[in-house]
Amino acid sequence: MTEFLSLHDAIAAYVPDASTVALEGFTHLIPFAAGHEIVRQRKRDLTLVRMTPDLIYDQLIGMGCARKLVFSWGGNPGVGSLHRLRDAVEHAWPRPLEIEEHSHAAMAAAYAAGAAGLPCAILRGYAGSDLVAHNTNIRSVECPFTGETLAAVPALRPDVAIVHAQRADRAGNVLIEGITGVQKEVVLAARSAIVTVEEIVPDLRAPSPNSTVLPHWTITAVALAPGGARPSYAHGYYPRDNAFYIAWDSISRDRDQFTRWMREHVLESSTSVEAVA
Amino acid sequence: MSDVAAERAAPWSSAEMMAIAAARLLRNDDVCFVGIGAPSLACNLARLTHAPDITLIYESGTVGARPDVLPLSIGDPELCETARTTVSVPEMFAYWLQGGRISVGFLGGAQLDRFANINSSVIGPYDTPKVRLPGGGGAPEIAALCRQTYVVMAQTRRSFVKRVDFVTSFGFGEGGDHRQRLGITTAGPTLVITDLCVMRPDPTTKELVVTALHPGVTREQVIENTGWPIRFADPLDKTSSPTTDELSTLRDLQRRTNEAHARGLARGQTPRAQPEGSDPLDRGQIPQVSDPLARTT
Incomplete structure (x- = not known):
């Protein structure tokens, strides 16, 4: 209530x-x-x-x-x-x-992942950006279907x-x-x-x-x-x-x-x- | 009066020339991802002159905005009130930008290098910056996911550098096929419009080359204001002078904008005119005509 x-x-x-x-x-x-x-x-x-x-x-x-x-x-x-x-x-x-x-795209996706109850957000992001080297929460995953490398950031779950x-x-x-x-x-x-x-x-x-x-x-x-x-x-x-x-x-x-x-x-x-x- | 003398007494500023030159490059059927500042000015000028049906998209989620005055922020009420539709920010970045719907992304920055990489994050080392800039915002993905990008930036030796301190938004990296090697499929920065000239990447090396000088600007001025040994195309074009219609439309828009933004005294503070003087480098995505790096020390 x-x-x-x-x-x-x-x-x-x-x-x-x-x-x-x-x-x-x-x-x-x-x-x-x-x-x-x-x-x-x-x-x-x-x-x-x-x-x-x-x-x-x-x-x-x-x-x-x-x-x-x-x-x-x-x-x-x-x-x-x-x-x-x-x-x-x-x-x-x-x-x-x-x-x-982060970038806007990643933070927006991280909130959406938080709302969706997912552990992380996946996006086509940060390509070539130096932000990746300075934020250990920006990582990458390989698409299991196409092999494409995509950016991953943890879901945002604020208190x-x-x-x-x-x-x-x-x-x-x-x-x-x-x-x-x-x-x-x-x-x-x-x-x-x-x-x-x-x-x-x-x-x-x-x-x-x-x-x-x-x-x-x-x-x-x-x-x-x-x-x-x-x-x-x-x-x-x-x-x-x-x-x-x-x-x-x-x-x-x-x-x-x-x-x-x-x-x-x-x-x-x-x-x-x-x-x- | 000779041409040179006429141009020296040109009844327009270099900032106006930059906005007009950028506006001319937009087409009526473009779908533009618009940044605040010079990009927003150029895009709206295009809409009010030769491209009335252009679609302007701001990252706040407003699709097809038709503002009567330029927004101060990326999410001013004017944008939402005049837009065809307003979507959420996650939808904006996922469906519209990442989904490949944008034909032109407009970017600025504090520094740009000879392969059109952009820095809007830090001057100096990241962990102990001399100047902390606002950061990338939407730019890192705009740079990679719009079909092509145009960069609008005032040109000085300290903003047009051989190598940026930090790559916020990837242009052509180290040149050549670097974009392709990273798996980026879009064309990237195909045009750089400054207050002095227009640059395009060399088809093979991707190094920026001056392809047109604005009226009254000399090769020497461009060389003096570029931090690497800049090359010129042969033949070298000359940007045509602003028309009466372009200038009056631009000035009307800026007058309406300045009046709107100064309206309403804020809590006893005297509002200042549109920010021409305050720490322009901090603006990151908002290129200014004055030397952005000169004021930071």
Whole structure:
């Protein structure tokens, strides 16, 4: 049975220190409110998994929550570096960060394999790339039918998946619309799944029989978090705050300025999310 | 006024010439896998000029996107709202890219070498990098699985190097039949479009050769901005100048884009104009016109 929890209680219950956590959302529906709650609860030694770390993992890494990062593209989209990620990799600030680097195709396939209960994903990938030499989790298998050599990566099975969605009904069924990324795969691959939503409604109003709906029995906890994807966006609710993504470049470049911003906007902020909870 | 003087006073920038030259190479029936930045600009310019039916695919899963402004990210709302359909990311890479549905993949990077291998991962050793770049994202498989790829990158001596620090996306490896020896069946990087010229691989050795100079650009400029002894085709073509229509369409698109991205003040921060100045090397897949390596020290 899906639990309805406050965001605080959902993170406290399902994100222990040293766990493997995947906050997903491919540019769209990035669960920022949940990430900020992880920062506020000062979680430590997390293995963070995410295809595009984006600003949310830049913030978690800069605040010292992560021990390891599994990723496939670590930039600020269309803007430049993730400066906190770079500082951690280049200068071990605020602590050393182990990285496991993949391509998008491999990580997407690894989530799908996790959802499918397979031990690994097989793809025609990484041909000629030096990534193979630097990641022992990129290996190869021979097709038993054709003899073709294919890339293999282990399935991703996070301890907890966290995604944001448009809405849930009162049973905890969840509707996701727009760019769905790997949302369905990560929820089905993980041992537990937290979904933050814009609203909880009596009727899901799924617009099509083919809509992406995650049944309540696939979800561990639902937490109400209106605006919980900002500054990314929620299709049908609010647009992407591109101006903030551009501004983040200068906020995050300097360690002190970053820390001040996080203190003011995350650590000491009483968000609407918490007010609702 | 002589031709040379006219070109020197050319009413377009080298970045505009690069975008226009790249756009011209796309066909109305192409199915393009589009990266953010210069590739997205060139692909949308093609769609708004000579290739109205071109299919633009972004790795966020949007198939047949027709954005009115350029997306800042690979998954902006504009892409999904204008797309013919939006699929999941695992489906995008498995069915559409790996399934062989893409005719042209557009790539950029921080470094490119004489066999068109691309680095968008690290400058310096992998474990102790001088500069940690964003990484490959979709590029390693785009490079291997699209029927062919076009590379769009601003050209400097430090970005066009003899040997890349790290092969993120395989071009022709060490040249010759290296792709075939790895079992790769696609054509690879058949065109490199820079702000100075167009390069194509030699049919046998696969080393990049300059086949056309943009208007006003000299052989010496190309030599100065290439980190290996670059060869020129004989005869050497000249890119035709941008037309009035190409330039006005490009500038309208960029004006709409800049206005859209600056809209809405973000949490008291003053948004900056489109990022022309900040650490361009970090952009990895987003080639910039200024020297990408000059700013990292």
